Amino acid sequence: MSEHIVSKNLYFLIFGALMVLTAITVGVAFVNLGPLNNVVALTIAVIKALLVILYFMHVRYSSRLTWLVIVGGFFWLAIMFVLTSSDYLTRGWVSFTR
Amino acid sequence: MATQTLNHADAHHDAAHDEEHHPGLAHHFDNMEQQRDSGTLGMWVFLVTEIMFFGGMFLAYMLFRASNPNEFAAGSYQLDVLLGGINTAVLIGSSLTMALAVFFAQTGNKSLLVLFLLATILLGFVFLGIKAVEYGTKFSHGTIPGRNFKVEHKKMEEYEEHHHGDAAANVDPARLQMFFVIYFMLTGVHALHMIIGIGVMSVLVFFALRNRYSPEYHSHIELAGLYWHFVDIVWIFLFPLLYLIGRH
Structure with missing residues (x-):
């Protein structure tokens, strides 16, 4: 069995999508949406990162074991963010809604 | 009967093994596919450590920004959004050339593989060049965290005007430095x-010029690609979080 080869056209398509999303994220940054600005910026960044991971990095076609390592990695990252935030937020040191 | 079947299976296995043996196959792997999957897995284990490494700095960013929202917005406003935007495009472009380099490694096109590796290197240098210009501007204005930290007054006045004085009035210069500490740390x-x-790409x-890669064996290209795309992903988050938070 040989490895999956992603076609050139799909790479161009992903590149185009990444550029459009970059343009949108810049455009939205100049509009005042209050706290929603962060939500929109991070949502777009996560979509862009997913496109890069799934297609440029071929994870969509990778083994289950590779998936497990990646998901585990992001799960650990989430633990770091959530537990640290729970400490800072409950002591009233920071507020994410200001 | 069972022994016969086993012997037959062994003989078949050996024949297949001899047939498929590739000079690039290390002795501890059964076949090229297993070797390739192991390489990908190992690279991702390394990238997970990188995710945690950058994650710690992003966490610091989040906490300092949450405690100093006005200073972070004012600091972000002092960065050059045009140069940052161009660099984002350059880096996404370099990810495309890297992906195409992997494609041409997989399809065994040596000259295009070399060409796209060189294009990726070139775009990498363009990115670093633009970054150097940005750093140079900050150095010449003295916007470097430390004893002689100075804010670029023109940009600061612009920011105050932009916000009609309300938000900018609360900007504490000492806390503004923290934005630049995190900016220089993360981008550095x-x-x-x-x-x-x-x-690595060089x-x-x-190696590519010395005909080391073939459609059967090109793990170096694939794994260097994973690394390059990872660095691109870090920038995908850095650009909006550093350059775009004080614009509206």
Whole structure:
């Protein structure tokens, strides 16, 4: 069995999508949406990162074991963010809604 | 009967093994596919450590920004959004050329593989060049955290005007420094990763020119690609979080 080869056209398509999303994220940054600005910026960044991971990095076609390592990695990252935030937020040191 | 079947299976296995044996196959792997999957897995284990490494700095960013929202917005406003935007496009472009380099390694096109590796290196240098211009501007204005930290007054006045004085009135210069500490730390470590990536890519160009890669064996290209795309992903988050938070 040989490895999956992603076609050139799909790479161009992903590149185009990444550029459009970059343009949108810049455009939205100049509009005042209050706290929603962060939500929109991070949502777009996560979509862009997913496109890069799934297609440029071929994870969509990778083994289950590779998936497990990646998901585990992001799960650990989430633990770091959530537990640290729970400490800072409950002591009233920071507020994410200001 | 059972023994016979077993012997037959063994004989078949040996024949298949001899047939498929590739000079690039290390002795501890059964076949090229297993070797390739192991390489990908190992690279991702390394990238997970990188995710945690950058994650710690992003966490610091989040906490300092949450405690100093006005200073972070004002600091972000002092960055050059045009140069940052161009660099984002350059880096996404370099991810495309890297992906195409992997494609041409998979399809065994040596000259296009070398060409796209060189294009990736070139775009990497363009990114670092633009970054150097940005750093240069900050150095010449003295916007460097430390004893002689100075804010670029023109940009600061612009920012105050932009916000009609309300938000900017609360900007504490001492706390504003923290934005630049995090800015230089994150972009500096990111740039260091790019420099390492360019070094790796240069070695790959050398190997590719010496006909080391084929459609069966090109793990170096694939794994260097994973690294390069990872560095791109870090920038995908850095750009909006550093350059775009004080614009509206």
